[in-house]
Amino acid sequence: MLNYWIFKMPPYEELGQQEVQHVAPADGCVSIVLMDRKPQLFKMALVTGPTTDMIRTVVQPDTIYLGIRFVPGMFCAVFDVKDIDLKNQKFPAQHLLPYLDLQPLLQHLYFDFKDFGLIDDFLLNLLAQHPPVRYDEEVNRAVQLIMASAGGVLVKRVLENACLSERQLQKRFKRSTYLSMKELAKICRLHQTIIKVHLENKSISDAVYESGFFDQAHYNHNFYQSTGRKPEEFYKYISRIKHVDVKPVSKNEN
Template sequence: MHYQEFVPSPALADIVLRYWRFEVSAAITEPVPHTALPDGCVSLIVFRPNPLAPVMALWAGPRTTHFRQIMAPGSAFAGIRFVPGAARALFGLGMTGLKNAARPAQPELERYPLLAEIVQQLALVPLNSAVIDSLLESAGPGVPDELVQPLVQRILDRQGQVDIGELTRQASRSERQIQKRFKQATGLTMKELARSRRLRATVVQLLLADGDYFGTLEAAGYFDQAHFGHEFGDSAGTSMREFRNYVQRIQHTDVKA
């Protein structure tokens, strides 16, 4: 199995975090139960259920818990991990009912021919990130929520290590108004997004960068091993040891928190 991420053009920094592709070798004899941790983002996912099937496209909503999927031998998935709030601004994607869920992208493909072109590009092998960059750059920035997007960027920049109360005070609006607009734009509360981003950054550092275990937890702001273990178990639905064993079966290329 191979998972690879692709860095988008700097011009898309406010829209896209990463492009990605995940392949399951045809040499594997049995389906693979795949577990993905929450990342707080909306993803456009493109795949074929089997090599002869037509391309399918789904919106995978922002998650606060793991996503589990059975992957068939020879299957391949590709996607775009959007900056929280960007899919709504670009394509009018409604967040209602999308938290911890997924739905077909067909309504947006019909309204936005450019999005249909992007889906076709994501389905190609190899993935050409430069072509997708050009398509997204031609779409423009959309209409982001000017109150929400700076808060999102602060959470992303700090990898979830933020004081939510301080963020709301700096925004100079009522907490109720901020939280309502934040959830409308991203599908999550500020706390949920921050928690997901911190956990992802910590796990990437521990499993893919071979970070010192206790030093990584301390740097990430976890009180102790039990604190991290509790949050990981809630989000992953499994133990860190079991998840590590699965991750070690996957070749990872250019993965960032």
């Protein structure tokens, strides 16, 4: 498990519109997303796979979204989901994980939800009911190196720690995380740059340099390639969102 996240939409009277086309940076992770749409008393759970592009979704007034975000490779290990490619995919949780009863969490999900200990207990009980997690240790070391360096580690360095050929590691990495090492590194690097610019108030030139891009043109190209938007358009949009306790998806958070 990497962390939890919450996204809250204000009521219609405050929002002034029925829905919003929301965009968010890719994070390279599989998440279980719980949703409570207050006006319709509608609750549901989704499993969202890692995306290589910006996450785009429609969000509606008076709705809360709570995500359980897994370290790349760990969702596959915990739930033994190996035959379905989750990359750029969404599935109703009851279809992908029919044996997983998420109703206890959904019943306690409400707009002012703060009891994350409830999720801790749920996951610990889940693990206690299943055999010990069998994860790919070489892939996990590769993931840790990539995330700790915010995508800046060289493939050569990753291979030295894995003691595998590049072909072997790439194959196992993709089977466990649904991404290539290059894709995860690119996501981490871009994600950290966005955090530095938007939340740490650093200049784009400083953030680009610290995140390992060659120059601003390289950053702009990667940004547009991943999001379909120019950086200034995206920053204008997310400036409307209040962020609390958001950190880079790296730097010893694992």
